[in-house]
Amino acid sequence: MSRALNSVPRHVGIIMDGNGRWAKKRLMPRSYGHNAGMKAMIKISERAAERGIEYLTVYALSTENIISRPADELEGLYNLLRKYFGENAQKLCAEGSAIKIIGDLSALPPDVEELLKKGEANSPENARFTLVFAINYGSRSEIARAANLAAAKGGITEESLENELYTAGIPAPDLIIRTGGEMRLSNFLLYQAAYAELYFTKVLFPDFTPAHFDKAIEEYMSRERRYGGSR
Numbered sequence: 001m002s003r004a005l006n007s008v009p010r011h012v013g014i015i016m017d018g019n020g021r022w023a024k025k026r027l028m029p030r031s032y033g034h035n036a037g038m039k040a041m042i043k044i045s046e047r048a049a050e051r052g053i054e055y056l057t058v059y060a061l062s063t064e065n066i067i068s069r070p071a072d073e074l075e076g077l078y079n080l081l082r083k084y085f086g087e088n089a090q091k092l093c094a095e096g097s098a099i100k101i102i103g104d105l106s107a108l109p110p111d112v113e114e115l116l117k118k119g120e121a122n123s124p125e126n127a128r129f130t131l132v133f134a135i136n137y138g139s140r141s142e143i144a145r146a147a148n149l150a151a152a153k154g155g156i157t158e159e160s161l162e163n164e165l166y167t168a169g170i171p172a173p174d175l176i177i178r179t180g181g182e183m184r185l186s187n188f189l190l191y192q193a194a195y196a197e198l199y200f201t202k203v204l205f206p207d208f209t210p211a212h213f214d215k216a217i218e219e220y221m222s223r224e225r226r227y228g229g230s231r
Ligand code: FPP
Pocket: 016, 017, 018, 019, 020, 021, 022, 030, 034, 035, 037, 038, 041, 059, 060, 061, 062, 065, 077, 080, 081, 084, 180, 205
């Protein structure tokens, strides 16, 4: 008997890796790669919205990146955030999509923090598409924070913990894509990814086109999801 295909995923996460190597191949600074990565991210988010995906979570900056990347690279990333939230995010929201930020914004420069919060606050309600930015995000600290909050409110259950995660109210990711050839999750949505399908590609993120994204979605749709059940 033929098996039904999965429908389009509701929530896709992307670990946008490979910007630095993409720039290095061109003898350019890493910031050049991040700039190209931002352009790729904008195209992928448009494609995701077109396909009826409800949530796209992009790993823009991990907690570890903030600790370990040189100051000039971080400043370049902050400038990209200033640019994105100054222009593109407003356009996205004007077109009816929403922005959500997950992570600890308090470590960011105050103007960037304010811009991100404003972008989130200006988002329409009941948007059909939400672009979720993981910024200064790390799953372990997210889980520890949520556990403390849930315990203070009366106890830790799966439900009370989930209610305190940054992603409360967002369905768990169905599919997580990682570009750039590494095969790991790097502290991204670890709790939420319990039943996510994983898709790894060697394509460096700036080269990751909507056609590559479509290929990942088609592969996801052809996979069998059992959630611990039997065949
Ligand atoms: C990992 O590549 C990527 C990042 C640390 C940053 C990802 C950010 C973007 C794609 C831009 C996002 C958009 C905004 C608005 C900030 P890497 O530098 O670790 O690459 P490498 O593994 O080749 O060194």
